[in-house]
Amino acid sequence: xxxxxxxxxxxxxxxxxxxxxxxxxxxxxxxxxxxxxxxxxxxxxxxxxxxxxxxxxxxxxxxxxxxxxxxxxxxxxxxxxxxxxxxxxxxxxxxxxxxxxxxxxxxxxxxxxxxxxxxxxxxxxxxxxxxxxxxxxxxxxxxxxxxxxxxxxxxxxxxxxxxxxxxxxxxxxxxxxxxxxxxxxxxxxxxxxxxxxxxxxxxxxxxxxxxxxxxxxxxxxxxxxxxxxxxxxxxxxxxxxxxxxxxxxxxxxxxxxxxxxxxxxxxxxxxxxxxxxxxxxxxxxxxxxxxxxxxxxxxxxxxxxxxxxxxxxxxxxxxx
Amino acid sequence: xxxxxxxxxxxxxxxxxxxxxxxxxxxxxxxxxxxxxxxxxxxxxxxxxxxxxxxxxxxxxxxxxxxxxxxxxxxxxxxxxxxxxxxxxxxxxxxxxxxxxxxxxxxxxxxxxxxxxxxxxxxxxxxxxxxxxxxxxxxxxxxxxxxxxxxxxxxxxxxxxxxxxxxxxxxxxxxxxxxxxxxxxxxxxxxxxxxxxxxxxxxxxxxxxxxxxxxxxxxxxxxxxxxxxxxxxxxxxxxxxxxxxxxxxxxxxxxxxxxxxxxxxxxxxxxxxxxxxxxxxxxxxxxxxxxxxxxxxxxxxxxxxxxxxxxxxxxxxxxxxxxxxxxxxxxxxxxxxxxxxxxxxxxxxxxxxxxxxxxxxxxxxxxxxxxxxxxxxxxxxxxxxxxxxxxxxxxxxxxxxxxxxxxxxxxxxxxxxxxxxxxxxxxxxxxxxxxxxxxxxxxxxxxxxxxxxxxxxxxxxxxxxxxxxxxxxxxxxxxxxxxxxxxxxxxxxxxxxxxxxxxxxxxxxxxxxxxxxxxxxxxxxxxx
Numbered sequence: 140x141x142x143x144x145x146x147x148x149x150x151x152x153x154x155x156x157x158x159x160x161x162x163x164x165x166x167x168x169x170x171x172x173x174x175x176x177x178x179x180x181x182x183x184x185x186x187x188x189x190x191x192x193x194x195x196x197x198x199x200x201x202x203x204x205x206x207x208x209x210x211x212x213x214x215x216x217x218x219x220x221x222x223x224x225x226x227x228x229x230x231x232x233x234x235x236x237x238x239x240x241x242x243x244x245x246x247x248x249x250x251x252x253x254x255x256x257x258x259x260x261x262x263x264x265x266x267x268x269x270x271x272x273x274x275x276x277x278x279x280x281x282x283x284x285x286x287x288x289x290x291x292x293x294x295x296x297x298x299x300x301x302x303x304x305x306x307x308x309x310x311x312x313x314x315x316x317x318x319x320x321x322x323x324x325x326x327x328x329x330x331x332x333x334x335x336x337x338x339x340x341x342x343x344x345x346x347x348x349x350x351x352x353x354x355x356x357x358x359x360x361x362x363x364x365x366x367x368x369x370x371x372x373x374x375x376x377x378x379x380x381x382x383x384x385x386x387x388x389x390x391x392x393x394x395x396x397x398x399x400x401x402x403x404x405x406x407x408x409x410x411x412x413x414x415x416x417x418x419x420x421x422x423x424x425x426x427x428x429x430x431x432x433x434x435x436x437x438x439x440x441x442x443x444x445x446x447x448x449x450x451x452x453x454x455x456x457x458x459x
Numbered sequence: 460x461x462x463x464x465x466x467x468x469x470x471x472x473x474x475x476x477x478x479x480x481x482x483x484x485x486x487x488x489x490x491x492x493x494x495x496x497x498x499x500x501x502x503x504x505x506x507x508x509x510x511x512x513x514x515x516x517x518x519x520x521x522x523x524x525x526x527x528x529x530x531x532x533x534x535x536x537x538x539x540x541x542x543x544x545x546x547x548x549x550x551x552x553x554x555x556x557x558x559x560x561x562x563x564x565x566x567x568x569x570x571x572x573x574x575x576x577x578x579x580x581x582x583x584x585x586x587x588x589x590x591x592x593x594x595x596x597x598x599x600x601x602x603x604x605x606x607x608x609x610x611x612x613x614x615x616x617x618x619x620x621x622x623x624x625x626x627x628x629x630x631x632x633x634x635x636x637x638x639x640x641x642x643x644x645x646x647x648x649x650x651x652x653x654x655x656x657x658x659x660x661x662x663x664x665x666x667x668x669x670x671x672x673x674x675x676x677x678x679x680x681x682x683x684x685x686x687x688x689x690x691x692x693x694x695x696x697x698x699x700x701x702x703x704x705x706x707x708x709x710x711x712x713x714x715x716x717x718x719x720x721x722x723x724x725x726x727x728x729x730x731x732x733x734x735x736x737x738x739x740x741x742x743x744x745x746x747x748x749x750x751x752x753x754x755x756x757x758x759x760x761x762x763x764x765x766x767x768x769x770x771x772x773x774x775x776x777x778x779x780x781x782x783x784x785x786x787x788x789x790x791x792x793x794x795x796x797x798x799x800x801x802x803x804x805x806x807x808x809x810x811x812x813x814x815x816x817x818x819x820x821x822x823x824x825x826x827x828x829x830x831x832x833x834x835x836x837x838x839x840x841x842x843x844x845x846x847x848x849x850x851x852x853x854x855x856x857x858x859x860x861x862x863x864x865x866x867x868x869x870x871x872x873x874x875x876x877x878x879x880x881x882x883x884x885x886x887x888x889x890x891x892x893x894x895x896x897x898x899x900x901x902x903x904x905x906x907x908x909x910x911x912x913x914x915x916x917x918x919x920x921x922x923x924x925x926x927x928x929x930x931x932x933x934x935x936x937x938x939x940x941x942x943x944x945x946x947x948x949x950x951x952x953x954x955x956x957x958x959x960x961x962x963x964x965x966x967x968x969x970x971x972x973x974x975x976x977x978x979x980x981x982x983x984x985x986x987x
Contacts, residue, residue: 140926140948140949140950141949141950141951141952141957141961141963142926142949142950142951142952143951143952143953143954143957144951144952144953145928145951145953146840146841146896146927146928146951147894147896147926147927147951149837149838149840149860149863149894149896150829150831150834150837150838151827152826152827152828152829153825153826153827154824154825154826154827154888155825157827157887157888157889158888158889158890158891158920159860159889159891159894159920159924159926160891160920160921160924160926160944160947160949167950167952167957167958167961168957168958169952169957169958169959169960169961170950170952170957170961170962170963171960171961171962171963172948172962172963172964173962173963173964173965173966174964174965174966175964175965175966175967176966176967176968177965177966177967177968177969177970178968178969178970179970179971179972180969180970180971180972181971181972181973182972183972183973186973186979187973187975187978187979188979188980192972192973194970194972218972222972
């Protein structure tokens, strides 16, 4: 996990700061996690005490942004299939004003784990046919339509052979990024007719005995970044004037997705890349509008007048 | 520089002539201390040979010359307060000829007894104390083992155990059995009734209260760490004991001070193969062994056993050049070892078992005490502590956290925190084998730091954990067995730089699920 804030206080004297692994601040934008050449050995679905045992689980306090974990050359030895992974559902108790607002924070549903060159050893092996795969959470009505993904009920997730998985990470850069709500934000896959709902980060701040009701407007959204893919973002609140976007798709450096944002107002928007404005696509006289997104380079964009829709293409590692 | 010049020949304690003093008026007196409650001074040039088997219970002994324990006599020195001033020495045995008899120092006193004042505004000494502002040099007989392993499961109620053969255990020796489950308090000490050196079969004076896992073969080969229960040797032929009264233990303080006499005093502690019992004072930082501003000399605590304390084990503050090696530490409260604002520390090959919470502290539901096993500069973090070496130690049962220690430079050989093991760590609102932090004395750690070669098992949460300000943290060659949450790696970034990439990386490690052979809740184990 990567978190904004100062050093960990190793010996806090308030119970609210314990256990030490508890998250007290927002997840960072640029955090990444790698696991290489690690053996996971002897995992059963349940412990002798009947508790759930999993080789890979989400951080229990990871309400906001669970960084993509990249596993490579790991060995799974005597790991039962059901004990491999588990994505917990965001608990209903997060749906309070002091934490996530009207519905639980969605960080646990918007992350994934990638595995490359995995070795399976021992008498008990997970039923996985390939050394290269990914595991994503089960987002009802959304991930079930992801390409080459198979549901694993015991994991509350899906196993995928899909190199184009990505996290579209975006945030408000307006001054009121902690005060004003844009959520829920829906990520719609118009072609498949599916959608997922995003919440902003949890309120991690305290104002005396009370939470501060300041929630960072940052949103990681699980997407497929395949050729032709469009992620249509629908803000139920007014979208921020200035926003930052990136795509984290570590399995495919060329992965990209077109992002489409309908705005309530007609004022023009522009895309900045490395501080420079990226011009709209060329005007198409026939279509009486700017040319459609061809997914040719990061930052390619157009504004569809009347409908007031901004569309832009973003690729892995690119920041707009 | 030591100031006094000690006479070459011994003067025997038992001889009245040895106590002859010349007063300011030129008058000679001979006052041998013979009564309980007396206070006296060993004069600066005196070379006193303590040759009586048991002294009265003195109040205060000021050592400005030298006291040496007679090598041919079993000696019991009894006092409430022993203060060794600069130039003074308390000597028992030597490196070449460790003391071979039974030596004992008993510290007496109640909680509210008169304290020793050693500095006007600075180090607070307290009572029931050996206050070492000069030299304490003690060499006892080395035992054949510090810890061995249980070779068979020991159940609650058992009066015999099986351990390695060929040890020097004998009747009356005290041993401790470390916890082997998640219950950090399920360790205990017992007295040996008999030991068969050929078979390792050991009869105990009393029945065990807890279950302890053992096996003939080490689990090192299969799991990367030997998880058989540790059996710890606690008896030594030289004992320093705090009288067991009012749950108030004794203490050994070594410090540099500007004394009330206006003179500088500089303490040095050399202590090999000594047993300390009921040292450490409850609800204070007066640990069994204390170093405060001890910067002028180098210090050694080796081969010792400190056990059954109401307080902390070893505390060092603003001190340097301390070697703590091959020691057995059993049953302490709040902290086992805590060193802060120190430098040049070697903490090597020690075992610490059973660190418990204070039961006297009145905390609300929202507050918690600071606790833990081996705390290396974590209480005053990020104050720098250059040149720490924390290697090959075991924390076997502790509240809160096993180790708190710095990492090492990225891409460099690890000689900072290496080959340590923690297990059975729970309670105090936490339960981590180790917390590793970027070394504040290394500016490069703001960009990257590493940690490696650590093993943890049966910890409530993570076997190893980190979450500090740096751009990259790498863990490698780690072993985690049966920990509630395996290994935990996090990273912190200030809001200004959180957009730049920052990484956690775990590599070349092994993470095991449950270690079923050693059950968490054995039937009739004495816990769960």
